[in-house]
Amino acid sequence: MKQSTILALIPFLAGVNSLTTHQKPARFDVMAVSDGPVQYRALATSATFFWLGKGDGWTDSHCPPNVEKAGRCPPGKDTILKDAHTLDTVVPGQVIYVDSNYAVRASGPNSTHIDSGSETGGFKYVPGNRYGQWEYQGDGFDGFLACPYNNGIYQVFVNSPDAKPRQGVKLDTCVPFTAGAFEYRLPANVTAAAWEY
Template sequence: MKPSSILALAPFLGVACAQPTENKPPRFDVVAVSEGPVQYYALAQSSSFFYLGQGDGNTDSFCPPKIEKAGRCPPGKDTVLKDAHTLDTVVPGQIIYVDSNYAVRATGPNSGADDEDKDDIDVSTSDGFKHIPGDQSGQWDYQADGVDGFLACPYNNGIYQVYVNSADAKPPRGQKLDTCVPFTAGTVEYKLPANATAAAWQY
């Protein structure tokens, strides 16, 4: 995420929630803006999971070799949402949901998933994700079934995995829940290059 985008989120340190407006950005970046170990870490998607602090905030994405050779691949460097529960991709249908361990995940392209993962997917959990736009920045949130907000749980070498803030969350690698920290997910509008139709071909 660009430094200018992070600076635009600075008001969140004093006010956790942005006031809604009618001008909802068509797509947006997400960055942690709560004080603590994940402050200013950008959201990054990798292998269907979401992380904070992975590298410099870049995400894992894919573009077919033929499209890449033709110079028509979208940037694919940031994890960008086109609404509160969908990734911004050329290949449609990557839905964000909450799995049985309360981890934030994304389906594969075309709203599908690998057969071995299908039992773990309840895409209806995507209904709890909300985007609250603001004048210059906004907030991404999750509220459903008594769950409110997000947790960042230690994963490896300063990387945190993203969960919803539930007392039943099961952190990775045998970590205890009290090692996780709640955070506010701020948003800033993502502007595509002139020749792109989405932020990534697919994640």
């Protein structure tokens, strides 16, 4: 991680750590908080997959041109969860799931379709003293894995011995991580973090 990125995160983390999170907030963003190569990287979604480190944590989102022209687009820069298994969008229904390769995914824009053989349960928000955690438990395994993709980008999987990273990436190069969940406050006059992802 670049020194400038670390310095930019310090005030954010100091403010986050002062919050008390004894219950699930209305919406939250996720950051890797465990030691290792993905520490302090924000969760981002792009092309229905989840990543750590993609574009310095900025997500890919879409807002219709007519809404953008009217100046009514939500920020759309961060991947925000409305609850443990749904993205926070104006257009409802983007569900988070685990595909048959154990990759963490989200249904596409304007769709609740998920791939066959996928699992939608197992995700949960767990409150904490300084911040909550986004967790996954299912089929005898729990937690998340970050698997190298390219250029310092890691793809997010659930922590299963059967996870299948992209071709050429060995499972033993993946690292488990804790997913810290931090309250996200919307700007005034906005109802969701993104129109759709």
